[in-house]
Amino acid sequence: MTLPGIPPCPEIEGVGRELKKTILSLYGRSLHLREVDTGSCGACESEIVALSNPIYDIQRFGIDFVASPRHADALVVTGVLSRNMALALKKTYDAMPGPKFVITVGDCTMDGGVFGASYYRARQGIQDIVGGVVLHIPGCPPSPEQVLSALLGFLKTRPPKER
Amino acid sequence: MKIFSGVIEELRAQGVGILGVLEPHPEEAVIRIKTEDFHRACLFMHKRLSSAVMAMFAADERKAKNAFEIYCVFLSREFQKWCILTADIPQDRPVFPSLARDIHSASSFEREIQEMFGLDPQGHPDKRRLHLHEEVWPSGLFPLRKDFISPGHVVPDAGAYCFNRVLGEGIFEVPVGPVHAGIIGPGHFRFSAAGEPIVNLEIRLGFTHRGIEKIFEHKTLDEAVRMAECVAGDTAFGHSWAFCQSIEKTSALKIPAKAQYQRAICLELERLYNHFAGIGGIALDVGFSFAAQFASVLKEKVLRLNQRLTGSRYLKGVNRVGGVRRGFSRQDIQALLCEVLSVSEDHKELKQMLLTSVSFMDRVDETGVLWQKTARDLGVVGLAARASGVAMDLRKVFPDVYAGSDFRLITQERGDVLSRLRVRMEEVEESARLIIYFADRLADLAGPVASNFPLAAAGCALGAVEAWRGPVLYWVKVADGQVDRCKVVDPSFHNWPGLAFAVLGNIIPDFPVCNKSFDLSYAGNDL
Numbered sequence: 001m002t003l004p005g006i007p008p009c010p011e012i013e014g015v016g017r018e019l020k021k022t023i024l025s026l027y028g029r030s031l032h033l034r035e036v037d038t039g040s041c042g043a044c045e046s047e048i049v050a051l052s053n054p055i056y057d058i059q060r061f062g063i064d065f066v067a068s069p070r071h072a073d074a075l076v077v078t079g080v081l082s083r084n085m086a087l088a089l090k091k092t093y094d095a096m097p098g099p100k101f102v103i104t105v106g107d108c109t110m111d112g113g114v115f116g117a118s119y120y121r122a123r124q125g126i127q128d129i130v131g132g133v134v135l136h137i138p139g140c141p142p143s144p145e146q147v148l149s150a151l152l153g154f155l156k157t158r159p160p161k162e163r
Numbered sequence: 164m165k166i167f168s169g170v171i172e173e174l175r176a177q178g179v180g181i182l183g184v185l186e187p188h189p190e191e192a193v194i195r196i197k198t199e200d201f202h203r204a205c206l207f208m209h210k211r212l213s214s215a216v217m218a219m220f221a222a223d224e225r226k227a228k229n230a231f232e233i234y235c236v237f238l239s240r241e242f243q244k245w246c247i248l249t250a251d252i253p254q255d256r257p258v259f260p261s262l263a264r265d266i267h268s269a270s271s272f273e274r275e276i277q278e279m280f281g282l283d284p285q286g287h288p289d290k291r292r293l294h295l296h297e298e299v300w301p302s303g304l305f306p307l308r309k310d311f312i313s314p315g316h317v318v319p320d321a322g323a324y325c326f327n328r329v330l331g332e333g334i335f336e337v338p339v340g341p342v343h344a345g346i347i348g349p350g351h352f353r354f355s356a357a358g359e360p361i362v363n364l365e366i367r368l369g370f371t372h373r374g375i376e377k378i379f380e381h382k383t384l385d386e387a388v389r390m391a392e393c394v395a396g397d398t399a400f401g402h403s404w405a406f407c408q409s410i411e412k413t414s415a416l417k418i419p420a421k422a423q424y425q426r427a428i429c430l431e432l433e434r435l436y437n438h439f440a441g442i443g444g445i446a447l448d449v450g451f452s453f454a455a456q457f458a459s460v461l462k463e464k465v466l467r468l469n470q471r472l473t474g475s476r477y478l479k480g481v482n483r484v485g486g487v488r489r490g491f492s493r494q495d496i497q498a499l500l501c502e503v504l505s506v507s508e509d510h511k512e513l514k515q516m517l518l519t520s521v522s523f524m525d526r527v528d529e530t531g532v533l534w535q536k537t538a539r540d541l542g543v544v545g546l547a548a549r550a551s552g553v554a555m556d557l558r559k560v561f562p563d564v565y566a567g568s569d570f571r572l573i574t575q576e577r578g579d580v581l582s583r584l585r586v587r588m589e590e591v592e593e594s595a596r597l598i599i600y601f602a603d604r605l606a607d608l609a610g611p612v613a614s615n616f617p618l619a620a621a622g623c624a625l626g627a628v629e630a631w632r633g634p635v636l637y638w639v640k641v642a643d644g645q646v647d648r649c650k651v652v653d654p655s656f657h658n659w660p661g662l663a664f665a666v667l668g669n670i671i672p673d674f675p676v677c678n679k680s681f682d683l684s685y686a687g688n689d690l
Contacts, residue, residue, distance in 0.1 A: 004460050004509040035346045039371040041686045042348060043396025043477050046440075049346050050466070053459035067344035082689075083299045084370045085349060088341050114393050119306055119313035120295075120374040141396065143476060 034072035040079030215542025219272035268542025348685025395687030401630025409626030422486030486613025531677035545633015551578035653687030
């Protein structure tokens with residue numbers, strides 16, 4: 001049995017190869033991410049899940065999504081940060097070993113997006129709870145290609161001392 | 164169509180005080196009831212129409228008439244009609260008798276009305292909050308009242324949420340969430356197990372509550388369509404269509420045929436990509452990873468087709484009040500036909516792969532059974548209901564653009580994971596057929612894809628669309644060209660209680676596959 005025909009996508013391959021090289025030179029091994037939904041509509045999750053399908057297959061570029069914050073190097077946060085999720089976000093972040101950093105994905109992580117005026121947005125922003133966000137990936141939702149390119153662009157600017 | 168007025172006469176004969184009957188659209192009857200008779204009228208309609216409560220909500224009309232309004236929506240398949248009962252609740256006595264003990268499907272709606280409006284459902288067996296968690300939100304602050312002002316800092320004073328507890332020797336509790344191991348929405352699941360089998364599951368949701376119904380207020384219609392697309396990301400199109408439909412009914416807009424076909428195509432494309440995601444998810448949750456990856460490629464193919472046709476992988480920005488934003492070209496339709504035929508061929512292979520795998524079938528057959536009686540009693544809707552033998556699909560009740568397509572309603576009888584899987588597989592085949600049917604019609608059509616829409620008429624109406632998960636309902640009241648009140652019902656809100664029953668007697672390791680087979684939205688439930 002074989003997988004159904006997949007259209008080749010040279011851009012992804014190019015970005016991916018460079019990403020792999022960058023991650024290897026920065027961290028020596030791979031980059032493990034943990035995702036937390038703090039009040040998203042689910043579209044960002046769908047695109048982040050798509051990164052692991054056989055078309056993007058992000059694992060081959062040295063990035064993996066892990067099931068526990070204890071295994072993670074970085075936290076990927078989506079959603080508007082509902083009041084109900086503020087504590088869970090803090091606990092997740094605190095459970096991660098250092099050094100660590102936080103990436104936000106999707107327009108509503110920045111200023112609430114279409115939910116900006118909500119009475120139920122936590123008064124503290126995501127950046128206040130996790131002590132700073134180093135990369136924001138805009139979009140509603142950003143496509144898998146956009147997430148990959150944004151990650152590459154960001155990692156290329158990281159100083160190698162983090163290794 | 165049968166005459167609905169007979170039912171209204173029967174209601175009157177029960178001694179129910181009817182203050183007025185409106186039939187603003189052929190599909191909708193609004194019956195205004197005396198406050199003290201509302202409870203009795205709802206019980207009567209529930210039995211007479213054999214309908215669950217499809218929606219129940221309030222509106223703050225204190226400014227106009229010193230009262231809140233309460234609405235209860237039933238669906239009559241026999242009469243092909245939405246039956247909406249409404250009554251006033253005077254502001255000096257903000258209570259109403261609860262229906263929950265007699266009609267389970269009213270239960271969550273009443274809890275919602277209580278926390279959002281401060282109207283007390285008297286006699287309700289469970290008055291805990293749903294969305295505004297006790298740990299973070301104080302008592303006495305009711306967001307959907309018109310005089311509510313969004314607070315900055317609040318001091319929660321409502322104590323902690325109290326889980327139901329199962330006591331006895333050998334019983335242990337397994338709390339899971341709100342943050343889960345996978346990349347999914349947040350929710351808390353509290354299992355009580357005796358040995359391996361689950362004896363109780365309590366699901367606490369609301370973690371992604373964003374105050375959507377409040378944000379809708381005072382939005383222009385264009386802004387509101389955009390909002391509707393962000394209620395549940397995997398049903399962006401179903402939600403935006405239901406919203407538009409409500410406005411179009413209020414303003415008595417006629418939608419060009421071309422727009423209707425394009426909308427139907429998009430709705431079926433949304434069904435396709437989500438069904439592929441769901442079929443793959445079921446395979447993944449029993450460890451059949453090749454089939455799961457196979458399905459994820461099919462999902463990706465449909466998402467790319469969506470992008471090609473509409474510029475959005477999730478069909479956002481497609482709908483507008485009066486029609487759609489952009490017409491499909493001949494090349495678009497060609498690409499659509501080509502890709503749909505290709506994924507339906509691939510799907511045959513996927514289906515064969517799953518249904519002939521003994522180890523796979525062993526995991527899904529007779530797992531997570533939702534009995535038909537339970538499904539009916541709880542008011543479960545959509546694909547989960549059809550898998551339990553409840554033959555309900557809005558595409559059948561209100562055919563509209565589906566008339567003439569020979570739409571086949573798909574059901575299964577046994578209500579297990581396999582039945583829900585089979586419904587989805589057959590619906591993939593039916594959706595592919597429908598898309599080809601609509602595309603053929605579309606190819607010969609000329610003309611606009613949206614009707615002119617100068618200003619929204621004031622009034623209210625119910626918009627309803629059978630999206631992939633089940634019926635999506637929007638009741639929208641428009642005033643001064645803006646949204647005054649918008650009630651959103653995602654099918655997930657009806658179906659989460661169904662999951663809590665389906666897992667009973669199953670082992671906790673089978674919970675993921677049971678959960679995936681229902682495939683419910685956190686965001687759509689939490690609003």
